[in-house]
Amino acid sequence: MSEAGAHRLHLPAGSHLLADLSGIEASRLGDCDELEALLRSAAAAAGARVLHSHFHGFGDGYGVTGVVLLAESHISIHTWPEDGFAAVDIFMCGASRPQTALELIQAALAPQHCQLNTVRRAAGN
Numbered sequence: 001m002s003e004a005g006a007h008r009l010h011l012p013a014g015s016h017l018l019a020d021l022s023g024i025e026a027s028r029l030g031d032c033d034e035l036e037a038l039l040r041s042a043a044a045a046a047g048a049r050v051l052h053s054h055f056h057g058f059g060d061g062y063g064v065t066g067v068v069l070l071a072e073s074h075i076s077i078h079t080w081p082e083d084g085f086a087a088v089d090i091f092m093c094g095a096s097r098p099q100t101a102l103e104l105i106q107a108a109l110a111p112q113h114c115q116l117n118t119v120r121r122a123a124g125n
Contacts, residue, residue, distance in 0.1 A: 014093030023112025026081035
């Protein structure tokens with residue numbers, strides 16, 4: 001089978017949610033361990049399988065950047081406690097439910113506003 005033919009057999013499709021969450025209490029946005037546990041829980045609730053995660057805090061009063069790598073893709077978060085803002089990126093394929101992950105994250109962070117952009121991702125025709 002040609003390389004092009006093999007590519008047609010693999011048609012990953014998924015949803016990529018880009019959520020800008022604002023109006024969040026600063027205390028919810030600066031703890032690496034809490035945010036990592038939240039994103040791991042969100043992945044599990046969505047039916048995704050966690051492969052690895054890495055989070056980095058920028059110091060007391062500053063934000064966190066983190067990513068949870070999934071067999072189905074990833075969830076990432078970048079926070080700005082001083083602005084009450086978090087950017088959340090959820091890309092999942094297969095039978096996983098990215099909207100469920102976002103709902104869990106929103107319930108925990110309690111933003112006043114959410115601006116959501118959803119992109120359908122697919123390869124092939």
